[in-house]
Amino acid sequence: MQILFRLISRTAIAVLFAIAPLAFGADPWIEGVHYFLVPSPQPTGLPAGKIQVTEIFSYACPGCNRFYPYIDKLAASLPANAVMDYLPASFRPDEDWPMFQRAYIVAKELGVAQRTHDAMFDAVWKSGELATWDEKLGRAKRPPPSLADAASFYSHAAGINPQTFMTTAAQFGIDVKARQADELIALYGVAETPSIVVNGKYRLNPVTAGGDQPTLELVKWLVAKESSASASAASH
Numbered sequence: 240m241q242i243l244f245r246l247i248s249r250t251a252i253a254v255l256f257a258i259a260p261l262a263f264g265a266d267p268w269i270e271g272v273h274y275f276l277v278p279s280p281q282p283t284g285l286p287a288g289k290i291q292v293t294e295i296f297s298y299a300c301p302g303c304n305r306f307y308p309y310i311d312k313l314a315a316s317l318p319a320n321a322v323m324d325y326l327p328a329s330f331r332p333d334e335d336w337p338m339f340q341r342a343y344i345v346a347k348e349l350g351v352a353q354r355t356h357d358a359m360f361d362a363v364w365k366s367g368e369l370a371t372w373d374e375k376l377g378r379a380k381r382p383p384p385s386l387a388d389a390a391s392f393y394s395h396a397a398g399i400n401p402q403t404f405m406t407t408a409a410q411f412g413i414d415v416k417a418r419q420a421d422e423l424i425a426l427y428g429v430a431e432t433p434s435i436v437v438n439g440k441y442r443l444n445p446v447t448a449g450g451d452q453p454t455l456e457l458v459k460w461l462v463a464k465e466s467s468a469s470a471s472a473a474s475h
Contacts, residue, residue, distance in 0.1 A: 268457050274443040277427050281439035285322060290465045292317060292458060293324040295424055295434045297331065298339040299371045302445075303433045304364045307357060309451045310433070313458060321462050325356070326420055328432055335371050335383035337417075339363075342389040344416050345408045351397035358396050368392060437461040 268274060283291040294310055296303040314323040327340040342359075346352040362368040369384045369392060390404035407413065427436050434444040435454065441461050448454040 268448075268460055273448055273457055274437075274441050274461065275428070275447070277436065277440055277442055279426055281423065281426055283439050288320055288466075288469050290321045290438050290462050290469070291324055292321055292438075292462065293326050293436045295326045295328050295427070295429045295436065296432050297328050297334075297336045298343070298359050298363050298369070299331070299334045299336050300328075300432045301364070304360050306433045306445060306451060307360050309455060311357065313455045316455070316459070318459075318462065318466070320466060325352070326424060326436075328424055328429070329417065329421055330424075330430070334379065338384065338386055338389065340420065341386060341408055341413060341417055342393075344413055344420070345389075345404060346393060346397075346399075348407055348413065348416075349393075349397075349399055349404070351393060351399060355393065355396045359392070362392050362396075438465045440465070 270276065283289070285291055292313070296307075296310075298304075317323060325343070327336075327343040329337040329340040339359075343352055346355060346359075359369070363370055363384075367374075369388055371380055371383055372378075373380045386408055387401070387405065390399070390401040390408075393399040393404055394401050427434075427439075427442055429436070429442060431444060434442060435458055436442050437458060438461075443454065443457060443461075445451050445454045448457045
């Protein structure tokens, strides 16, 4: 009986500690635990009052593939002053990430990135059209999917002429945007995907946030925090 009482007491104390922050109005999320300040906050280039939410991702990243339905939910549930953005990473050349980075940048340049985003994940992880992993051999595909393979995908997924895609991909401006993406990801301090940066100031991922759904709640909380700060600054 005494042991049972001790167990119940410990459980009650744990519950009290868990609900105490909410009971006393403390923030539900802790900086340095659930999310982190970007060392050098980066300007978003958006008009005053607009809040940018950026996912750092790769189509070849299995975690990003698992998480993209949640990102879709997040994008659909953001307030009107928030803008969803996507930043392709390239730091895993062994998994063909640089190719997928360039493919996304070209698709964005051609105006089809948004409507083909989910389909691109499916081409890698469901249909196998752009698979990076050979299931039969149990190893990475060699050679990996090429930019020409991506051009073929965008041809049937968005009606983009493959030659147009390849010509655009070879432009110097695409090289510049790829380098800028790499530099921005480094400035954000992001070393894993999927990660999310809110308004160039706060960095988090599903691990630090405590799960997929909590990630969405934390992002929206940070958006509200930034919106409040922006409104306060505008009033002074």
